[in-house]
Amino acid sequence: MAQVDEASCPGADPGQPCIFKLVLLGTDSVGKSSLALRYVKNDFKSILPTVGCAFFTKVVDLGAASLNFEIWDTAGQEKYHSVCHLYFRGASAALLVYDVTRKDSFCKAQQWLKDLEEEFHPGEVVIMLVGNKTDLGKEREVTLEEGKEFAESKGLLFMETSAKLNHQVTEVFNAVARELLQREETKQGQTLQGDARLALNERPSRQVRLILLDVAPQLPGHQTLRNDTVRAEPGSEKHFAHWGRWTITPGAGAHLLLGGGGGGGRGGSRPRGRWQCQEEAE
Numbered sequence: 001m002a003q004v005d006e007a008s009c010p011g012a013d014p015g016q017p018c019i020f021k022l023v024l025l026g027t028d029s030v031g032k033s034s035l036a037l038r039y040v041k042n043d044f045k046s047i048l049p050t051v052g053c054a055f056f057t058k059v060v061d062l063g064a065a066s067l068n069f070e071i072w073d074t075a076g077q078e079k080y081h082s083v084c085h086l087y088f089r090g091a092s093a094a095l096l097v098y099d100v101t102r103k104d105s106f107c108k109a110q111q112w113l114k115d116l117e118e119e120f121h122p123g124e125v126v127i128m129l130v131g132n133k134t135d136l137g138k139e140r141e142v143t144l145e146e147g148k149e150f151a152e153s154k155g156l157l158f159m160e161t162s163a164k165l166n167h168q169v170t171e172v173f174n175a176v177a178r179e180l181l182q183r184e185e186t187k188q189g190q191t192l193q194g195d196a197r198l199a200l201n202e203r204p205s206r207q208v209r210l211i212l213l214d215v216a217p218q219l220p221g222h223q224t225l226r227n228d229t230v231r232a233e234p235g236s237e238k239h240f241a242h243w244g245r246w247t248i249t250p251g252a253g254a255h256l257l258l259g260g261g262g263g264g265g266r267g268g269s270r271p272r273g274r275w276q277c278q279e280e281a282e
């Protein structure tokens with residue numbers, strides 16, 4: 001993956017990795033806190049139900065690039081549902097966690113997705129559906145295919161994990177991190193393209209009208225030899241018989257490249273007298 005210009009990431013100090021807010025969503029006891037704990041501290045232990053929200057940070061090193069995750073672990077209990085919305089505002093990524101041994105938690109994850117869809121524009125957040133507790137395979141109520149199918153139908157990333165066995169936990173966060181950096185890179189590319197288009201639009205029209213005239217009235221007996229109007233592409237070269245070769249630069253006029261003996265002089269490398277190029281943008 002190409003390297004992202006980290007200095008231009010939103011929320012980051014110049015030269016520092018991008019900061020992305022990632023929110024863990026899902027009903028109670030699906031293993032949100034356990035996934036966060038496993039990922040951040042490589043630990044698994046009995047945890048009390050989350051009250052409100054817990055917060056972790058983690059630097060993700062992907063080799064070619066790195067980023068900072070702010071991980072918001074929300075409480076899954078129903079009584080906290082309404083406040084969870086406060087926590088997922090401003091998120092760049094969300095993990096929708098369900099427990100593969102509980103169908104109800106899979107349905108709840110789908111409801112969380114609806115909430116996210118109401119809050120964010122399509123594509124604004126990277127969303128991964130995570131089926132946790134694969135170590136309890138015998139008690140499965142949600143198959144791998146069901147999870148995969150639902151994720152595909154909604155354009156979500158998808159993985160199954162076991163926080164207990166440390167199965168695919170880092171992979172989940174890394175996959176989200178890669179997706180975020182890729183999107184950031186695309187965004188920056190589009191901004192650059194937009195800037196370039198803007199710059200092009202600011203230039204005069206591609207066709208310009210140049211009026212070349214010899215202005216050397218101070219020379220005795222001299223008069224304007226030619227008053228010519230041409231249409232020229234920016235940056236093009238034009239040859240005028242007796243007037244030499246000129247480069248045409250809209251906005252900056254025309255510049256003599258090689259004199260053709262203009263200004264009344266014959267065979268000289270520079271025209272005599274003063275020359276002027278007037279430009280009219282079309």
Ligand SMILES: Nc1nc2c(ncn2[C@@H]2O[C@H](COP(=O)(O)OP(=O)(O)OP(=O)(O)O)[C@@H](O)[C@H]2O)c(=O)[nH]1
Binds near residue numbers: 032163
């Ligand atoms: N077998 C197994 N148990 C797990 C796994 N992950 C979490 N648990 C257990 O599931 C229970 C709930 O885990 P939590 O991490 O507290 O779940 P939560 O989603 O944060 O719960 P709330 O705070 O209520 O929202 C705990 O007893 C964990 O030990 C897993 O991968 N496998």
